[in-house]
Structures are given as C-alpha cells and as structure tokens.
Amino acid sequence: MVKHLNAIPTKHAKLVKWVEEWAELCEPNGIYWCDGTNTEYYALCEEMVQSGLATRLNSKLRPDCVLFRSDPSDVARVEARTYIASEKQEDAGPTNNWIAPAELKATMRELYKGCMHGRTMYVIPYSMGPVGSNIAKIGVEITDSAYVVINMHVMTRVGNKVLEVLGDDGEFVPCIHSVGKPLENGESDNGIWPCAPMEKKYIAQFPETREIWSYGSGYGGNAILGKKCLALRIATVQARDEGWMAEHMLILKLTNPEGKVKYVTGAFPSACGKTNLAMLIPTIEGWKVETVGDDIAWMKFGKDGRLYAINPENGFFGVAPGTSMQSNKNAMLSCRQETIFTNCALRENGDIWWEGIDIDLEPGEKLIDWKGNVWEAGQVDADGKPVKAAHPNARFSARGRNCPAIAPNWEDPAGVPIDAFLFGGRRPSTLPLVYQSLSWEHGVMIGSSVGSEVTAAALDVKAGTVRRDPFAMLPFCGYHMADYFAHWLEIGKVAGAKLPKIFCVNWFRKTADGRWLWPGFGDNSRVLKWIFERCDGEGKAQETAIGYMPTEDAIDRTGLDSVSDADMKELLALDVEGWKKEVASIREHYAKFGDKMPKELLAQLDALEARLAKC
Ligand code: OXD
Ligand code: MN
Numbered sequence: 334m335v336k337h338l339n340a341i342p343t344k345h346a347k348l349v350k351w352v353e354e355w356a357e358l359c360e361p362n363g364i365y366w367c368d369g370t371n372t373e374y375y376a377l378c379e380e381m382v383q384s385g386l387a388t389r390l391n392s393k394l395r396p397d398c399v400l401f402r403s404d405p406s407d408v409a410r411v412e413a414r415t416y417i418a419s420e421k422q423e424d425a426g427p428t429n430n431w432i433a434p435a436e437l438k439a440t441m442r443e444l445y446k447g448c449m450h451g452r453t454m455y456v457i458p459y460s461m462g463p464v465g466s467n468i469a470k471i472g473v474e475i476t477d478s479a480y481v482v483i484n485m486h487v488m489t490r491v492g493n494k495v496l497e498v499l500g501d502d503g504e505f506v507p508c509i510h511s512v513g514k515p516l517e518n519g520e521s522d523n524g525i526w527p528c529a530p531m532e533k534k535y536i537a538q539f540p541e542t543r544e545i546w547s548y549g550s551g552y553g554g555n556a557i558l559g560k561k562c563l564a565l566r567i568a569t570v571q572a573r574d575e576g577w578m579a580e581h582m583l584i585l586k587l588t589n590p591e592g593k594v595k596y597v598t599g600a601f602p603s604a605c606g607k608t609n610l611a612m613l614i615p616t617i618e619g620w621k622v623e624t625v626g627d628d629i630a631w632m633k634f635g636k637d638g639r640l641y642a643i644n645p646e647n648g649f650f651g652v653a654p655g656t657s658m659q660s661n662k663n664a665m666l667s668c669r670q671e672t673i674f675t676n677c678a679l680r681e682n683g684d685i686w687w688e689g690i691d692i693d694l695e696p697g698e699k700l701i702d703w704k705g706n707v708w709e710a711g712q713v714d715a716d717g718k719p720v721k722a723a724h725p726n727a728r729f730s731a732r733g734r735n736c737p738a739i740a741p742n743w744e745d746p747a748g749v750p751i752d753a754f755l756f757g758g759r760r761p762s763t764l765p766l767v768y769q770s771l772s773w774e775h776g777v778m779i780g781s782s783v784g785s786e787v788t789a790a791a792l793d794v795k796a797g798t799v800r801r802d803p804f805a806m807l808p809f810c811g812y813h814m815a816d817y818f819a820h821w822l823e824i825g826k827v828a829g830a831k832l833p834k835i836f837c838v839n840w841f842r843k844t845a846d847g848r849w850l851w852p853g854f855g856d857n858s859r860v861l862k863w864i865f866e867r868c869d870g871e872g873k874a875q876e877t878a879i880g881y882m883p884t885e886d887a888i889d890r891t892g893l894d895s896v897s898d899a900d901m902k903e904l905l906a907l908d909v910e911g912w913k914k915e916v917a918s919i920r921e922h923y924a925k926f927g928d929k930m931p932k933e934l935l936a937q938l939d940a941l942e943a944r945l946a947k948c
Contacts, residue, residue, distance in 0.1 A: 338363040338453065343496045348473060351507055352456050355475050358442065359511060361449035367457045367482055369492020377479045386480070386526060390674070391683030400674045400685060401480055402705055403552055407528040408676060409726045410554040410561065412808045415536040417566065419812065424540070426813030427925055434539050437546075441535055444548050448511045452477040458496050458505075459489040461564050461631075461645035465498050466746030468633050468643045470571070472545075472563050474508040480526055481510060481556050484673060487648040487730045489559040506567055508545040508558040525705075526551040538562060540570040540811050553650060553675075553728060564629045564645045565809035572631070573812065573820050576827070581805045582630040583611040584642050584749065586740040587861055590619030595865050598630045598642060598833075599755035600805040602785045606840065606853070608651050612663035612738050615858030617889055622858065623740035624663070624733075625749055627651070632751060638831040641748030649736070653677050653727040657691035660854065663738040664731070673730040676703040678722035687723035703727060751833045752868045758785035758802065761843040763911035766851055766888070766904040767860045769836050769867055769874065769881040773825035776835025778937040779880075780804045781818050782919045786841075801922045815929035822933055836864055837880070842904055850900050852893070859889050877907050878944035909948045916942045 335356035341349055343366075356364050367373060378399050381387035390398040417429040418437045425431040432440075455476050462469025474485060485491055499505060513529030528534070529549030536555050537546045545562045547555060554561035568579035582598040589595075601607045611627040626644025635641045649667060653674070656664050668674075677685040679701040686692065686700055694700070694710055702708035703724045712720045733739055742749065756779050770776035784799040801807075803814060810817050825832060838860060842850040863883050866872030873887035885901055896904075919938055923930050 335361060335454070336363050338365045340366075342366050342368065342493055343458075343499070344501045345496070345499060345503070347502070348499070348505065352475060355445075355509055356454055358445050359449040359454060359477070360447045361452050361454035361477060364454050364456060367455055367491055369486065369490070369494065374483055374486050377483050381479055388679060390685060394682065394684045395669065395672070397671045398668075398674065398685075400677060400679055402525050402703055403676055404525050404528045405704055406531065407526075407550050407552045408724050409552060410808065411531070411534055411536060411550060414531065414534040415808065417538050417540060417811055419540050424812055426810075426815065426929070427927075428807055428810065428814045434541075437535070437537055441537065441546050441548055444514070444529070444533060444535070445509070445511060448514045448548070449477040450514075453479075455479065455482045457482055457485050457491055458493075458499065459485055459491045459559055460495045460498065461489060461559050461568075462643045463744045463746040464490050464494050466643055466748070468577070468631050468641070468748055469645065469746070470506065470563070470568065471495055471499050471503065472506040472508050472559055474510060474558050476510040476556070478510070478512050478526060478551050478556060480551060484557045484650075484730050485559060487673060487732055488557055488646055488650060490647050506543050506545065506563050508547070508563065510547040510556055510558055511549075512551040512556070513549040536562065538566040538811055540567065543567055543571070557650070560629070560646065560650065561809055564631070565806070566811035568631065568645075569806075569809070569811040569817065573816070577631065577633040578640070578824060580630045580632065581628065581809050582754075583607045583627050584625035584630050584644055584751075585611050585613070586623040586625055586749065587865055588621040588623070589862075589865060595752040595868055596625070596642065596749045597753045597755060597861065597864065598632075598751055599757065599838075600780065600783065601757050602783065602800075602802040602805045602807075604652070605757060605759055605785060608649060608664055609661045609854060610857060612661055612736065613857060614662060614738075614855045615861075616855040616893070617858050617862060617891065620858055620862060622738065622861070624736055624738045625740050625743045633748070634827060634830065635747075635750065638829040639750040640833060642751050643746070643748040644733075644743060646733070648730060648732045651729050651731065653685075653687045653690075653729050654723055654725055655689040656687075656729075657689055659691055660689070663736055664729075667731040667736040668729040669735070671732055671735060674728070675730070676724035676727040677729075678702050678708060687727055688721055753864050754780070754833045754835045755838050755864070756780045756783050756804070756835070757838040757840065758783050759841040760784070760799070760839045761786055761841060763908050763915055764837065764839040764842075765882060765906065766840075766842060767836060767838045767863065767883060768877075768879055769834060771876070771880050773832055773835065774822065774933050775880065775937055777818065777821045777825065778934050778941070779835060779837045780821065781934060782922060799918060813929055815926035815931065818934060819931045822931055834868055836867075844903070850896070850904050852895055856893060859893065862889055863887055878909070878948050879907065879912060879941065882907070907948070909945055912945050913942075916945065
C-alpha cells in the first residue's frame with residue numbers, strides 16, 4: 334500500500350479508491366493531495382529551484398517567476414501520438430488517430446507499471462470554469478510532475494474548494510499523467526524534466542468513459558490535462574451529449590463609446606493571433622476591448638435562449654516568441670509577475686528573453702538559450718542557420734487575474750451572453766477582410782471550412798496550400814468531425830434559440846507582390862466595430878454571393894493612413910474566380926468525411942457555387 338503524505342481531504346470513496354489503485358500500479362514514493370494554496374505553489378517552485386529543475390528569475394524584474402527547460406524532444410503537443418480511443422473507429426473519424434480502448438489501455442498499463450519510482454504522485458482536484466458554475470466541470474489529475482502541478486494552479490482552479498463542490502459522490506473526469514519511467518531517459522540531473530521517447534508517448538482520450546491517460550511527455554497540452562484533453566477533446570463529447578458547445582475560441586468583451594457591451598468569441602487555428610485579439614488595445618477613440626478568455630469557450634443556452642460562455646481556464650498558456658509591448662502589451666504585462674516560463678532564454682540580469690520581444694540586449698551580452706547553452710546574438714549553427722535563443726514554441730503560463738485587460742466579470746459563473754462568432758485563418762488572397770454569413774447554416778459552412786495557408790517551410794506541403802482546420806478544432810475534436818458539424822447544425826435548431834451572428838475575418842491579406850494590406854493588431858478594432866454594428870442590425874453592408882460584405886466606406890478608417898482607398902477596395906473586393914477555386918477546395922475537404930457529411934452543408938456549398946456562377 335503506497336502511503337499518503339498528507340491527510341486525505343475528501344470522503345469521496347470512488348476518488349480515493351481510484352487514486353490508490355493508480356498508486357499501486359505506478360509505485361510512487363507517496364501520494365500528495367494538492368490543496369491549491371499559494372503556500373503549496375511556492376513550496377513546489379522552491380523545491381524545483383533547489384533541485385535544479387527550475388531557475389528563479391530576478392525578483393525585482395520578474396517577481397515570483399520561474400523558468401524551465403524541457404528535454405529538446407519534448408517541446409510541443411504531439412498530435413501524431415494523440416488518440417481518440419472510442420469503442421468504434423468510425424466514431425473517432427478520419428481526423429483523429431485511433432486505437433481500440435482495450436488494446437491501448439493494455440499497452441499503457443505496461444508503461445505505467447512502476448513509472449513513478451522515486452517520485453511523488455500528486456493528486457490535483459481541479460475545476461474547469463469558476464468553481465461551482467453550472468457550466469463548469471471537475472477533473473482530477475494524477476501526475477508525477479511538480480511542473481504540471483504549478484501549471485495546473487495557474488491554468489485551472491485547484492484544491493479543496495473543488496473537492497467541496499465534488500462532495501462525496503460527485504462526477505469527475507479522471508486524468509492520469511506520467512512523464513515516463515525514470516530509467517528511460519535517466520532521471521533529471523541536468524536541469525530538464527525526463528520524458529519517454531516519441532514511440533512511447535501516448536496522449537489518450539477515452540470518450541465513452543470520459544477518461545484521459547497521458548504518458549511520456551511533460552509539455553503543455555500533453556501534460557496539463559485540463560486544457561486541450563479535458564476542456565476540448567472530452568468536453569466536445571459531453572457537449573454533444575448534453576446539448577452545449579465546447580469550442581477552441583477566445584472570448585472578448587467589446588464596449589462602444591456609449592458604454593454598450595457585446596461579447597464576441599472567435600475560433601482561429603493555432604498561430605493566427607488569438608491571444609493578441611483577445612487582449613487587443615483599440616486604435617479607435619472611445620472603444621474598449623476586455624479579455625474573458627484567450628483559447629477556449631464553453632457555451633450553454635440560458636433561459637432567454639442566448640448562448641452564455643465561460644472561459645474554463647484560469648490563465649494564459651501563451652506562445653512567447655513574437656510577443657512584445659508593441660504586439661501585445663497586455664500579454665507582456667500579464668507575465669511580469671507570478672509566471673512560469675518554459676523554453677525561453679535567460680539573460681545575465683536574471684530576466685527572460687525571446688525572439689521578437691523587442692528588448693535590445695547589451696552589446697556582447699551572452700544569454701543562456703532554451704537548451705541551457707551559452708548564446709550570443711548572430712550565432713549560427715554548423716549549416717550557417719541562425720540559432721534561436723528561445724524555442725519557437727516557448728511559453729508563458731500567466732494568471733488571468735494579472736492581465737490588465739481582464740474583464741471584471743470574467744469569472745461570472747453564469748457566463749457572458751455571446752453576440753457574435755468569428756472564424757478566421759491566414760489567407761493572403763481571396764477571403765475579404767470581413768464578411769457576415771447569410772444564415773446560421775451558412776455560418777456553420779464557414780466554420781467547417783476554416784483554413785490557413787501554410788508555407789513550404791512550416792509543413793511538408795506545397796507553399797500556398799490551404800490547410801483546412803474546421804472550427805480550429807482539427808487536433809481537438811473528441812469524435813467524428815462530421816458529427817461535430819451536425820452538432821453545430823443541431824444547435825441552430827434549438828427551439829427559442831437567439832443565436833450569435835457569424836462572421837469570417839481575415840487579417841492576413843497581401844497584395845500580389847507580398848505587401849500586407851491590413852495592419853492588424855489594434856486596428857482590428859475597426860473591424861470589431863463593424864461587427865458590433867451588424868449585431869444591432871446596423872453597419873453598412875451589401876448582400877453578395879459569399880455573404881454580407883461591408884461597403885467600401887463601412888469600416889472606420891479615422892486616423893488610419895496606412896490603408897489607402899485602393900487597399901480598402903482590394904480588401905473588400907469579391908474575387909469571383911478565387912472563390913470558385915475556394916468552392917472546389919472546400920468540396921475536396923468535405924469529401925474526406927464521406928457519408929457522415931451533413932447534407933445541409935453540401936447544400937450550402939452548392940448554393941454558394943450557384944450564386945458565384947451568376948456573378
Ligand atoms: C494552443 C494551441 O497551444 O492551440 O493553444 O496549440
Ligand atoms: Mn489553442
């Protein structure tokens with residue numbers, strides 16, 4: 334029997350039994366129940382600083398901040414090792430990896446056997462969403478990584494207050510995590526956490542039994558299981574069965590100069606500026622954007638028929654490189670204190686640094702790069718390629734409460750009523766700056782065909798290819814993607830529903846010779862203003878083949894000299910030939926979903942094609 338290192342804080346017999354069974358299998362030194370207090374957080378930080386796993390940053394420049402370095406092979410989510418292990422393969426669909434649950438569990442059980450030797454097993458009771466909210470859900474994560482515990486403190490709500498809501502027999506999503514057997518990589522004696530080799534990493538979701546098993550990675554979405562695994566993959570299945578929505582969406586609060594408020598959510602594939610949009614500082618007089626969430630939205634119908642959203646998270650797990658006081662001041666201020674940095678570079682003065690932070694280094698200053706090596710500006714590798722000081726996927730885990738733009742009501746357990754859904758990706762051509770769907774079904778078609786253009790350097794595909802990422806959910810949907818499209822259509826049929834309006838936005842248009850047509854960032858508030866107006870049935874628009882488009886004078890350009898009339902015309906032009914190619918490309922995308930593809934969406938595509946034929 335593995336000993337408990339502190340008092341068991343719950344009478345939930347099923348939970349205690351589950352924890353003890355996993356302890357028997359994993360054989361840790363002891364079981365520690367996390368209470369979610371600051372004392373616990375700082376004690377774990379201090380322990381990791383003492384053991385060399387973490388570096389404490391300069392307490393004047395970055396109070397209460399720590400820096401971690403991962404194994405160089407453990408730097409991102411591993412989609413190729415992520416599984417939706419439903420009973421039937423067809424329920425996972427063509428966009429998910431699948432292994433039969435019994436087979437996967439047998440394989441993983443072998444890996445978990447004795448995997449926590451020499452370590453503590455932490456038990457983390459956590460709530461996704463404000464504790465006690467009727468939209469929130471409870472999970473319990475078992476992990477052998479103290480780094481995961483402190484990240485869960487930042488990203489979720491942890492501890493005894495969650496156990497109180499859970500009571501003696503409440504429902505929770507069991508989540509099991511281990512970084513992997515100590516002997517596989519050697520326990521960390523070099524300042525990085527251990528992990529398993531790629532072929533032994535598994536990030537498994539079992540949708541029918543609502544379980545999460547993760548093995549072999551200590552990184553982000555692979556290990557901080559409340560985020561992508563619970564709040565998206567498992568939650569999408571719960572949402573389907575219970576009639577609500579779990580989406581990869583930011584939530585922002587938009588206030589006009591008269592003080593009128595609208596709430597907007599938006600789905601964009603990774604690396605399309607979601608965090609920047611959620612924390613935007615408007616460039617138009619009198620408008621205010623406040624942040625409710627930057628990554629995930631859970632939405633349920635209220636009694637008034639509107640969709641109410643909560644941000645299930647408690648913090649931001651943001652990509653560091655490219656973040657600066659110019660690109661996202663609010664994110665920079667959010668990570669000034671109480672922040673966990675991962676795979677960033679370390680300055681001589683004890684501060685962090687990354688590419689695109691827009692902070693000049695001292696002449697000749699040497700940094701410690703994300704691999705723990707000495708680094709100097711201009712350094713190149715043996716092939717003459719620049720060596721990056723921070724990993725391109727280096728992260729900051731910052732607390733929501735430290736964001737200067739956080740909406741005062743961001744933790745309202747009732748959620749906020751949503752007025753508009755935005756969809757977007759990186760599309761240098763064809764898609765205009767913004768347009769509005771003609772109907773809910775048309776909007777679902779827009780969401781289901783979200784795409785981003787990839788460069789040859791980014792992926793092993795031809796430059797200019799559009800990678801379709803429906804609803805920005807490609808790696809996050811816990812069941813067949815076409816059934817998820819059908820769920821969106823079902824939401825549109827709920828009796829008495831007062832649905833948000835749907836918009837497609839594209840901040841990434843370029844001219845034929847490669848110049849950006851739209852400045853983006855704070856100037857995106859100009860597009861938000863038009864969306865706000867449209868939600869009130871105002872805002873100048875014309876009905877076109879693709880939807881309602883702003884007239885050329887509809888977007889407020891006061892004080893915006895960089896966008897000429899000709900640029901605006903190009904940003905809002907209807908490129909009929911480009912759209913005909915777009916229709917063909919969406920048709921190919923839909924074909925991948927076979928018979929399950931909802932007929933309504935095929936009909937929407939046919940109707941779009943017919944409208945374009947008349948142009
Ligand atoms: C994320 C992602 O890290 O979407 O949020 O990849
Ligand atoms: Mn995300």
